[in-house]
Amino acid sequence: MKVNTGHLTYCTNIHPGKNWDDDFKALQENFPVIKQSVSPNGPLGLGLRLSNISSLELIKEDALAEFKQWLKENAAYVFTMNGFPYGEFHRTVVKEDVHTPDWTTDARREYTIRLFNILQSLLPEGMNGGISTSPLSYRHWFKTADDFAQAKRTATLNVIAVIKELIRISEQTGKIMHLDLEPEPDGILETGREFIDWFENDLLPLGIPAIESSFNVAGIEAESLIKKHLCLCYDVCHFAIGYEAHDEVLKELEAKGIKVGKIQISAALKANLDKSEADREIIKNSFQTFNEPTYLHQVVALKKDGGLIRYSDLTPALEDFENQEATQWRAHFHVPISIKEIGLLQSTQDDITTVLELQKNAPFTDHLEVETYTWEVLPEQLKLPIAQSISNELNWVIKTNV
Structure with missing residues (x-):
């Protein structure tokens, strides 16, 4: 739906599904309920998530035609997609395999190009389209x-191949689409700093001559084309986990002419550890209730000296819980954004408020996507029916007056 600063949607990775038939049934069941709650009198966007299998099925002409007709009948539209998880994303062990296949592979490149071919068919006239993707690979x-270094180089070359395809599509159709890289803990690119450094020190040096040669343009135009078609996916949860200063990251991006493709509106878990021994035990046990086996739940601890301790998952973090250097924990678990207090734990909801306020004061993207995908693995006290949960999330964002 159109809000003051852009188009707001939710990511359909909250719906479990092994193929397009499953995905479509979940949309048919849940979307009308969500739309009635959130946008009864106007169109509502979809942040479409397709696995590789689903993408192979949806790209068929008959399937696309049926879906486009359903979108029209239900006042729905697709302007952004999530191309991070390639395979199954629910009811199986995902963990670090969420990066598989990574950007060092032909499979990741071809899957992403297929998603863009689907998106260009679905994209409303006059709108730009974006697809978020993994931060190249899993660093460990x-x-x-x-x-x-070799993995980063190979991955960058594959990203450049996708940029070339997006330039060709733009020349042929006039539609502007962008690939949005999503830094996250333990990715090859895990922070805003690493993304910006990669963009300047790896992507541009390799990409500018490649674009110059392929499209017979000067270097300055090649750089402009790269910046049009390769953006940052600003996942608020991920930036909050790293204790990053949102205003500083966004100011540097603007100064360097690097665009944000979309904001993924998501919240992490956090807790201050400067508590009594009894409260610390409660905090530890509370984190333990979120230590489930499906997804990676990286933890970043803030030390007394301002440094950071990074843990690859909740299990090794909990094993080091008595580390007296740590004053705060932040954990990669996408909790409902409308909830701030969870016993002695909190969410990083304040980070969302900060980012949305920055967006309201000086809009830096027109794509906003709520991404709370953990409904099935949340502790029971936080669970709601999926449609109600998504509606609550979207309505909470709307109330912030974005």
Whole structure:
């Protein structure tokens, strides 16, 4: 739906499904309920998530035609997609395999191009479209500095191949679409700093000559095309986990002409650890209730000296809970954004409020997507029916007057 600063939607990765038939049935069941609650008198957007299997099924002409007709009949539209998880995303162990196949592979490149071909068919006239994707790969798969550097280079070249395809589509159709890289803990790119450094030190040096050669343009135009078609996905949860200063990151992006493709509106778990021994035990046990086996739940601890301790998941973090250097924990678990207090734990809802206020004062993207995908693995006291949960999330954002 159109709000003051852009188009607001939710990511359909909250719906479990193994194929397009499952995905479509979930939309048919839940979307009308959500729309009636959130946008009864106007169109409502969808942040479409498709697995590789679903994308192969939806790209067929008959399936696309049926879906487009359903969108029309239900006053729905697709302007953004989530191309991060390639395979199954629910009811199986995902963990670090959420990055599989990574950007070092042909499979990731071809899957992403297929998603863009679907998006260009669905994208309303006059709107730009974006697809969020993984931060190149999972850093712990690469054991040496040389392996890490080679993976980053190979991944960057595959990203450039997608940028070339987006330029061709734009020249042929006039539709502007962008790939939105999403930094997250333990990705090759896990912070705003690392994304900006990669953009300037890896993407542009490799990409500018490639675009110059392929499209017969000067270097300044090649750089402009890269910045049009490769953006940052600003997942608020991920930036909050790293204790990043949102205003500083966004100011540097603007100064360097690097665009934000979309804001993913999401909240992490956090807790201050400067508590009594009894309260610390409650905090530890509370985090334990979120230690489920499906997804990675990386933890970043803030130290007394301002430094950070990074843990690859909740299990190793809990094993080090008595570390007296840590004053606060933030954990990668997408909790409902409309909830701030969870016993002695809190959400990073304040970070969302900060980012949305920055967006309201000086809009830096027109794509806003709520991404709370953990409904099935939340502790029971936080669970609601899926349609009600999504509606609550969207209505909470609307009330912030974005």
